[in-house]
Amino acid sequence: MFAVTAARFDAEDPTAGLDLGEHAEPEVPDGWTTVTVKAASLNHHDVWSLRGVGLSADQLPMILGCDAAGVDADGNEVVVHAVIGDPTVAGGDETLDPSRSLLSERHDGTFAERLAVPRRNLVPKPQALSFEEAACLPTAYLTAFRMLFDRAPIGTGATVLVQGAGGGVATALVLLGRAAGYRMWVTSRSEHKRDRALRLGADMAFEAGARLPERVDAVMETVGQATWAHSLRALRPGGVVVIAGATSGAVPPAELNRVFFLQLSVIGSTMGTRGELARLLTFCAQTGARPVIDRAMPLTDARAGFAAMVAGDLFGKVVFTL
Numbered sequence: 001m002f003a004v005t006a007a008r009f010d011a012e013d014p015t016a017g018l019d020l021g022e023h024a025e026p027e028v029p030d031g032w033t034t035v036t037v038k039a040a041s042l043n044h045h046d047v048w049s050l051r052g053v054g055l056s057a058d059q060l061p062m063i064l065g066c067d068a069a070g071v072d073a074d075g076n077e078v079v080v081h082a083v084i085g086d087p088t089v090a091g092g093d094e095t096l097d098p099s100r101s102l103l104s105e106r107h108d109g110t111f112a113e114r115l116a117v118p119r120r121n122l123v124p125k126p127q128a129l130s131f132e133e134a135a136c137l138p139t140a141y142l143t144a145f146r147m148l149f150d151r152a153p154i155g156t157g158a159t160v161l162v163q164g165a166g167g168g169v170a171t172a173l174v175l176l177g178r179a180a181g182y183r184m185w186v187t188s189r190s191e192h193k194r195d196r197a198l199r200l201g202a203d204m205a206f207e208a209g210a211r212l213p214e215r216v217d218a219v220m221e222t223v224g225q226a227t228w229a230h231s232l233r234a235l236r237p238g239g240v241v242v243i244a245g246a247t248s249g250a251v252p253p254a255e256l257n258r259v260f261f262l263q264l265s266v267i268g269s270t271m272g273t274r275g276e277l278a279r280l281l282t283f284c285a286q287t288g289a290r291p292v293i294d295r296a297m298p299l300t301d302a303r304a305g306f307a308a309m310v311a312g313d314l315f316g317k318v319v320f321t322l
Helices: 044-050 137-151 168-179 191-200 228-234 256-261 274-287 299-311
Strands: 002-006 018-022 032-041 067-072 077-080 114-118 122-124 159-162 183-188 204-207 216-221 235-243 265-268 293-298 317-321
Touching (some): 002 299, 018 299, 044 299, 077 137, 122 274, 137 235, 137 274, 159 168, 168 183, 168 191, 168 216, 168 274, 183 191, 191 204, 216 228, 228 235, 228 256, 293 299, 299 317
Parallel strands (some): 159 216, 235 265, 293 317
Antiparallel strands (some): 032 067, 032 114, 067 077, 077 122
């Protein structure tokens, strides 16, 4: 079968490690099944894998890709949940399993004609969503969904600040939050990204670190060190910051005096459960919220999609079709 694999690591030129071509059919352990992939989407995780982050040389070649939608062995249209973990370890939440992984970390990923996954990782695809749309949801959009609707104790009408407009999770936060009735504010150093966020549905957009007209109920944080002080200052007393990434650094000053005096909550969030993916699919089907797709292309043209991501020449998801 045709597949896109990480064949070698190159930190400076990650696309140099891509191999596109024939690969062995997937092995199917007990409790697993196969999916014929119709669409798969690209994530920064895939680029980091090519740089050698999260993989070791003895695991290569590894089929890349976390996200996919397709048809299972019984002919059902399904979406693949990317988290491989045991939900019984931590009270039904596989994201709390210390040994969890994502597809393409220990097991071959989704950039192939067929893949093998645990049966429990399959979620029915709503008819209202295309394969291309559904394939965008299991990583960035699921991360955003969990941040907004599981980890943040806020209600409809709350004001939410998203740090770092333009990233995949930040874009998903704006789209999902707006559909849920939140007032969505964003920050970015880039005027272009601020304008795009406003066109997506953000209510207000500010320069990074700008003084806000009022304090917010919650901050969605994926930037980390560069925006952490601003995130804490932006919160009303009793507010919450939900953090799902730290792309600019992981060791900012904690400002514990501000945290305890204003009774702020700091909550971590990682990916989402199979049940949350099912809820996300229903949410999109019922509200009309749809992921932003920058471009769709055949999997055989995957090298061009990776190059666009490395260059930052994207607004929305790259989707590979089969």
